[in-house]
Amino acid sequence: MTTAQRVMLFRFFSQAMARAGVVGTVARELERERITVKVFGGPRSWSTFNNRDVDRMKCTLLAILRPADLDAQVKQIEMPRTRLLTGIRESGYPRHKVETIAADEFGTRDFESLLEHDLENLHRTVINRARSQRRHQTVEAPF
Numbered sequence: 436m437t438t439a440q441r442v443m444l445f446r447f448f449s450q451a452m453a454r455a456g457v458v459g460t461v462a463r464e465l466e467r468e469r470i471t472v473k474v475f476g477g478p479r480s481w482s483t484f485n486n487r488d489v490d491r492m493k494c495t496l497l498a499i500l501r502p503a504d505l506d507a508q509v510k511q512i513e514m515p516r517t518r519l520l521t522g523i524r525e526s527g528y529p530r531h532k533v534e535t536i537a538a539d540e541f542g543t544r545d546f547e548s549l550l551e552h553d554l555e556n557l558h559r560t561v562i563n564r565a566r567s568q569r570r571h572q573t574v575e576a577p578f
Contacts, residue, residue: 436484444481444489447496454500470495490514516551519558528565536560 436444448467452458457466471479474495475488484492494511501507523533523546537546540560541553549557 451499
């Protein structure tokens with residue numbers, strides 16, 4: 436979890452506790468543990484969260500903060516997919532090559548419509564190829 440993600444989660448948590456009327460350090464910590472167990476099925480340290488965990492917790496806290504704001508909750512549920520698509524787009528790998536990989540591997544050039552599991556595989560492939568391409572473009576200066 437990045438520092439920005441940690442700050443965001445604790446800000447949302449603090450706001451959710453204020454909305455729920457939970458006061459006091461002990462009561463807030465017990466509530467944080469209860470929410471964490473509810474989301475992940477057991478106790479977890481927030482410092483060990485990966486991006487997917489952050490997204491799940493953020494979605495839960497948004498549901499507490501804004502129960503009527505379904506759009507915010509749906510957007511947060513879609514965040515893993517959004518992260519993968521953004522990573523592919525910002526990889527520097529040419530779109531036509533991404534589409535070719537998608538067609539070869541998944542039978543469609545429309546990589547944005549892939550299921551999340553397939554999108555994860557495509558993301559991994561594109562990132563690796565983009566890195567390899569950058570390494571091969573780097574030319575060492577002569578002495």
